[in-house]
Amino acid sequence: MAKKSRTKARDAAPLAEGEVGPRQPCPCGSGKRYKACHGAAGGAATPFVARPFEGLPGECDLVALRELVPAATAPLTLKDSDRPVRLCTLLPMAAPAMVRDSGEIWLGLQVQHSFGDPSRDLGAVLLAALDAEPGIVGLTSDPGPGPRLQDLISNDTLEVTVHEGFDYWVSDVEDTSGMEAALQQANESVNPTLRLASVEAAYWTNVGPKEHLRWVMPEPEDQLLDALARLHAAGRDVLVPGSRLVGMFRAHGLLAPVWDLEVGTGAEALEDPAAEFRAALDEALADTSELTTEQRAARSGLANRQVTIR
Template sequence: MAKKSRTKNRDAAPLAEGEVGPRQPCPCGSGKRYKACHGAPGGAGTAYVSRPFEGLPSEPDLVALRELVPAATAPLTLKNGDRKVLLASLLPMAAPAMVRDSGEVWLGLQVQHAFGDPSRDLAAVLTAALEQAERGESGIVGLTSDPGPGPRLQDLVEGGELDITVHEGFEYWVADVEDQTGMEAALEQANGSVHPTAKLTSVPAAYWTNVGTKEHLRWVMPEPENDLLDALSRLHAAGADVLVPESRLVGMFRAHGLLCPVWDLPVGTGPEALEEPAEKFATALAEALADTSDLTPEQRSARSGLANRQVTIR
């Protein structure tokens, strides 16, 4: 019997940047291979949306709060109605939403379900929570199956910049609870998983964090991936991507259609020391983005290195 060819896939077309291969994990987070989930004929319920928060001014921050920031909140303004809505990175038990005793609605970003379009999922949960609040009922609001066609978050909330508060822990979970008896142990356990995190004020969607042995800056950027990689390559080849002494651009995440460059920082750097360098880097990046000339061999080499140090989260 003839042996199976080991070269039958050698001539397959290479994947474009950002494209998901059929045997790779589906970006929706289901844990299945792409070909068995949203890459299957007919998809998996709601069509997979690679950039679900596109069009919202705070798109990079939404990606950061969903994927990188442990404890943060921001008020949302509804297009219709005046009910108070609080967006949170994480709610107790990773709940999709909660209606508090006060009638305020809390909407969680870090959840267990994944139905292809996080913006559609958030809108479905928010709609259900608002309806529950109108009935005067408090408690958790879940999403156990694909919600199907319907509005997206962009359709329900005003599109202004989010006013984000990064918290040291999850005390905001119980800030409106008078009797907190019996909650201390659960809160202490949740807080134990939180790495110190701060949002820079000089540039958008850049978050410093201290993981103990290292500090990092993770900066979610909205520019098209190819353009951003070219610009970062120009700066990297010129040695112009060093924010503070001994810092290093080590790679980047890709999440919900956006790239998030990551810098390693010396322990003890802190967020305050990054404000001015980050602002200067943003100016240099804008100039590099405006440069449409061909990359030099050194810049192409830098680009290849950066592209190989990408990790897709979602």
């Protein structure tokens, strides 16, 4: 019996790039195996969407704010309402949304509903908040088909503000007595983070023993890996002295290359080098020639240093 199982495993077709195996964790974040979640027939009311924020302004920033940036906000404009909406990385108690006393809606990005489509979840929470009294708003079950965030907002751009901590939680509260301890505890968990101004969706952070640049990029994975391999093989992926491209995250259908930086580098020193690297990357992306042996080896090394978040 065991021999038959081993033979079956050997003969199974290899997975295509980006495909999820039935026994692997479901990418929705539920903690279940794919075959028992979004891979099951009728296993989830909302189909799994690999690139949920595609088509939204600032897609790369949205991915960064959901997965990498501790404290940031951005205003959203609704298509059919003048109600003010504020997109936040994280809300108190990890709430999906909050209706403030002023009527403003705060929408939380760092919430794991595990219903397959974060944009659909955000849309459902936003619609619920439009009809809710002041307080916390959330989802208790899979919302099923319905408008996604793309269908509800009219933003052309995403104006991101990165905060030093979570003081924005009480920015509209006059009396903050009794909140100081919780706010201090939350702020102590925040690593200093800044968004570069010279390029899109690149975030410097200081995690104590190291500094990093984490840069979410919109290009399809295969083309981006080819381009990064060309630059790596040519030694053109060093942003500043002492920096090193160490790998990348894969989140919500996009790749986020990560550079290790020497302590003390800071964000300002990266502005011009990042812009120069972006120009070199665009040049490499336009190169459709076959990869050399050295470039293929570099590509393989980069592909092996990927960590999938979502």
